[in-house]
Amino acid sequence: MFASSTPLFWLAATLAAYVLSRIAHHYLRAWWTSPLLLTCVLCLGLTVVLHTGYREYMRGGQWLLLLLGPATVAFAVPIYEHRALIRRHWPTLAVGVGFGCLLAFGGSWLLSGLLGLPAGMRLSVLPRSITTPFAMDFARQVGGAPDLAAVCVIATGVLGASLGGMLLKVLPLRSALARGAMLGMGAHGAGVARALEEGEEEGAIAGLVMILAGVTCALLGPAISLFNSIAAV
Amino acid sequence: MHATTNNHSGRVRTFLETAGQTVFLIGVWWICDAATKAVGLPVPGGVIGMLALLAALATGRLKASRLTLGAKGLLNHMLLFFVPAVITLRDHAELLSPLGLKLLAVIVAGIVSVMIGTALIVELSMHLRSRHVR
Incomplete structure (x- = not known):
């Protein structure tokens, strides 16, 4: 009956919101025009105005979500292109990603327990420092909610x-490696974009750390689900 | 070279190349996803696809330059792909409550501890390595 009830409408509306957000960010460059934030706010606002629920939205939206799989595959290209950087700094990168993941997963688990969040939510907040495709797969495997x-x-x-x-101004970081690793480990894709503003090397390191943390998470997920299924028996 | 005359056809070619490479990456994911499901592997198809592609690049079976346009395209627009997942907030009215505020507190405290910890350990590691190596 209404255009908003067809699957194609929500696919087109999401694409339109994304294009609008990118244009707005290009001209305004404010924190609230971050395409990540603005696209989500515009789409959420539209679903509220048109009284559309999640399930109905997803009949069109699922096609975009599906592309996260190919995006994960695409990570192979930048990893391969940065192989010289990996070879030179692998001990530092391994220590940074290992310790960062320990802090990210351990910290989220302890803090959410301390504040008494329900179990499903605790499992879903666990991979919050990891880039989305890996984080959603992880949540699915350990029994959290991917969405x-x-x-x-x-x-x-x-x-x-x-x-x-803000932390960049406070912390006495002399190496580009530390600045890049901090942003890539702490804020994944958005952190990589921020690191690129600091410099080319910071950006490359941030991207690499984000990918390595994702791969670590991808190995951790099956390990935990295997452990859970053994513990259940 | 031929900047003005070939500008248009150059753009069309770049677009076609990007589209072709993207379709190839989607195909790799599709095959790997079907294969992991058929075998019953507990690892997502995308991760297997990434490892397979990395192996093909490392052994020289594929040239990275022939995939950069498609790969960068997918990665640059990755944030668009997870917007649909955020709409799940429509079904989570309970987050507009003290519970949501607690979740936010976990996230903010988590970000600060991860960032400070990672930055300091990398800085320390660089410092120690430069002293030992040189």
Whole structure:
């Protein structure tokens, strides 16, 4: 009956919101025009105005979500292109990603327990420092909610990019490696974009750390689900 | 070279190349996803696809330059792909409550601890390595 009830409408509306957000960010460059934030706010607002629920939205939206799989595959190209950087700094990168993941997963688990969040939410907030495709897969494997995990990941990206900018001014970091690793580990994709503003090397390191943390998470997920299924027997 | 005359056809070619490479990456994911599901592997198809592609690049079976346009395209627009997941907030009215505020507190405290910890350990590692190596 209404245009908003066809699957194609929500696909087109999301694409339109994304294009609009990118144009707005190109001209205004404010924190609230971050395409990550603005696209989500515009789409959420439209679903509220048109009284559309999640399930109805997803009949069109699922096609975009599906592209996260090919995006994960695409990570192979930048990893391969940065192989010289990996070879030169692999001990530092391994220590940074390992310790960062320990802090990210351990910290989220302890803090959410301390504040008494329900179990499903605790499992979904666990991979919040990891880039979305890996985080959603992880949440699915350990028994959390992938969609809620994506919400936590995006909140981490938006808040992390601005908190990271403040921390850069406070912390006495001399190496580009430390600045890049901090942003890539703490705020994934949004942190990489922020790191690129600091410099080319910071951006490359941030991207690399984000990918390595994602791969670590991808190995951790099956390990935990295997452990859970053994523990259940 | 031929900047003005070939500008248009150059753009069309770039677009076609990007589209072709993107379709190839989607195909790799499709095959790997079907294969992991058929075998019952507990690893997502995308991760297997990434490892397979990395192996093909490392052994020289594929040239990275022939995939950069498609890969950068997918990665640059990655944030668009997870917007649909955020709409799940429509079904989570309970987050507009003290519970949502607690979740936010976990996220903010988490970000700060991860960032400070990672930055300091990398800085320390660089410092120690430069002293030992040189």
